Amino acid sequence: MRKSRIVGLLFCLVFPLSGQSEETQVQRGAHVALEVCNACHSLKYIKYDDLMKIGFTKAQVDAMRGDKEMGAPLLSQMAPQDELGMFGTVPPDLSLMAKAREGGAHYIYSMITGFYTDAKGQTQNKVFPGIKMPDVFMIAQADAAGKAAIEKKARDVSVFLAWASDPQAEDRTTLGKYVIAYFVFLTILLFFLKKKIWKKLGNH
Numbered sequence: 001m002r003k004s005r006i007v008g009l010l011f012c013l014v015f016p017l018s019g020q021s022e023e024t025q026v027q028r029g030a031h032v033a034l035e036v037c038n039a040c041h042s043l044k045y046i047k048y049d050d051l052m053k054i055g056f057t058k059a060q061v062d063a064m065r066g067d068k069e070m071g072a073p074l075l076s077q078m079a080p081q082d083e084l085g086m087f088g089t090v091p092p093d094l095s096l097m098a099k100a101r102e103g104g105a106h107y108i109y110s111m112i113t114g115f116y117t118d119a120k121g122q123t124q125n126k127v128f129p130g131i132k133m134p135d136v137f138m139i140a141q142a143d144a145a146g147k148a149a150i151e152k153k154a155r156d157v158s159v160f161l162a163w164a165s166d167p168q169a170e171d172r173t174t175l176g177k178y179v180i181a182y183f184v185f186l187t188i189l190l191f192f193l194k195k196k197i198w199k200k201l202g203n204h
């Protein structure tokens with residue numbers, strides 16, 4: 001009984017259930033980032049082959065990168081000088097944005113869903129008044145169903161940007177689980193060793 005529980009515990013530690021559902025959200029967010037945000041924003045610290053770390057196959061990444069190199073960073077599709085002319089500013093790189101703003105992914109989510117139409121019929125943003133970024137999902141005009149769909153996309157892309165700001169986080173968690181499993185194993189061994197030693201002493 002006790003042995004099977006220990007084995008079960010070790011199994012959970014070494015093969016955790018984590019990551020599965022979140023990973024698909026990260027993947028959905030990657031599509032949004034590439035198809036929408038990447039038109040104006042770079043993610044210069046993320047390369048196409050990094051996308052395999054979130055579970056995309058090589059074939060899927062090939063389809064996403066088009067004629068770009070596998071090792072190329074996700075640079076904006078617009079030239080910075082064109083962006084300056086169009087928006088009056090160069091859209092900031094998004095690789096580390098989830099770390100750069102207080103609130104991280106929550107901030108990004110609130111900002112991209114924060115567009116509304118004011119009394120004068122102008123688009124405003126309640127998180128970043130006067131922002132030069134357009135309402136890319138047109139949430140200000142959306143009806144309830146449209147809003148819900150946009151909010152889902154915004155959540156997905158925020159989760160992706162949180163991953164992008166620390167792509168090594170998952171490796172660290174995995175390593176941590178192995179370390180914990182090792183200590184659990186060591187504790188069990190030492191427990192039995194202690195019992196054995198005390199048994200020997202008890203016989204004297």
Ligand code: HEC
Pocket residue numbers: 032033036037038039040041087089090091092094097101108111112128130131132133134136157
């Ligand atoms: C049409 C071009 C365009 C697209 C597409 C676009 N952005 Fe932007 N974004 C901008 C511009 C321009 C700024 C700079 C705004 C400013 O400084 O006023 C900006 C700024 C930002 C900022 C920084 C806000 C801050 O606090 O400084 C974030 C975060 C951001 N965008 C996220 C996104 C995400 C996520 C997407 C994709 C869903 C996206 N953007 C798509 C043009 C764009």
